[in-house]
Amino acid sequence: MTAHHDSTAPNLLLRELHAAHSLILRDLQACRSLVDSAGSVTADSPLPRLAALRRMSLLIRTRQDLLGLCRLLREHHDLEDTIVLPPVRVAAPHLTSLVEHLHADHQELDGMLERIETTLLASGSPGDASITLARLAVALDDLGTWLRQHFEREEMVLGPVIEAWPSWPRPALPET
Numbered sequence: 001m002t003a004h005h006d007s008t009a010p011n012l013l014l015r016e017l018h019a020a021h022s023l024i025l026r027d028l029q030a031c032r033s034l035v036d037s038a039g040s041v042t043a044d045s046p047l048p049r050l051a052a053l054r055r056m057s058l059l060i061r062t063r064q065d066l067l068g069l070c071r072l073l074r075e076h077h078d079l080e081d082t083i084v085l086p087p088v089r090v091a092a093p094h095l096t097s098l099v100e101h102l103h104a105d106h107q108e109l110d111g112m113l114e115r116i117e118t119t120l121l122a123s124g125s126p127g128d129a130s131i132t133l134a135r136l137a138v139a140l141d142d143l144g145t146w147l148r149q150h151f152e153r154e155e156m157v158l159g160p161v162i163e164a165w166p167s168w169p170r171p172a173l174p175e176t
Contacts, residue, residue, distance in 0.1 A: 011163045014155075020076060021151040027069050028147065032140045034062040039133040059129055063120050066136070070113045077106040080154075087169035088161050098157045105150050112143055 038058035085099050092099075119135050 011165075013162050013165055013168060014159055017155065017158070017162065021155070024069075024073060024076065025144070025147060025151070027065075027072065028140065028144055031062065031065050031069050032137070032144070034058065034065060035133050035136050035140060038062050039130065039137070059133075062133075062136075066116060066120055066140075070117055073109065073113060077109060081106055083169060084158065084162075087165075088158060091164070092161045095157060095161070102150075102154055102157060105153075109146075109150070112139070112146065115139060116143070 081103060085103060088099055089096055116136065116139050119132060119139065122132075
């Protein structure tokens with residue numbers, strides 16, 4: 001949960017932003033737990049075949065959940081970049097450099113997500129699983145630290161502007 005999270009914020013839009021950030025962090029933690037679970041299953045079990053099947057099942061679920069989380073994060077920041085940040089620039093031109101920094105954060109996030117996806121898609125054989133899981137654990141821990149800092153900065157910068165909005169801004173439709 002972010003430092004400035006306030007579920008009683010009077011503005012519904014600000015509560016939505018806080019809720020989205022909280023859900024993303026919750027899902028990230030769930031994925032991190034899956035990585036730990038998949039890493040804890042070993043072939044030393046009294047039933048090695050069952051342990052191998054359980055580990056493979058956890059690896060498949062971890063891969064699916066992490067790819068879904070990456071997609072969710074991209075959709076979240078794409079929406080912010082297209083729907084939220086442009087009207088913030090108009091409503092609060094004095095925040096332009098901070099808004100540009102948030103946009104740059106989103107580009108940095110794309111790089112972090114790409115590394116996670118590359119790690120997930122490059123792992124092929126069950127023998128690679130331990131190395132892949134170790135890499136994913138580090139990547140997810142780094143992502144979690146980075147996201148908490150970014151969300152806190154984002155809420156601090158965008159919060160006061162969003163509080164003044166009666167509804168989410170509608171993006172301009174392209175002219176035909």
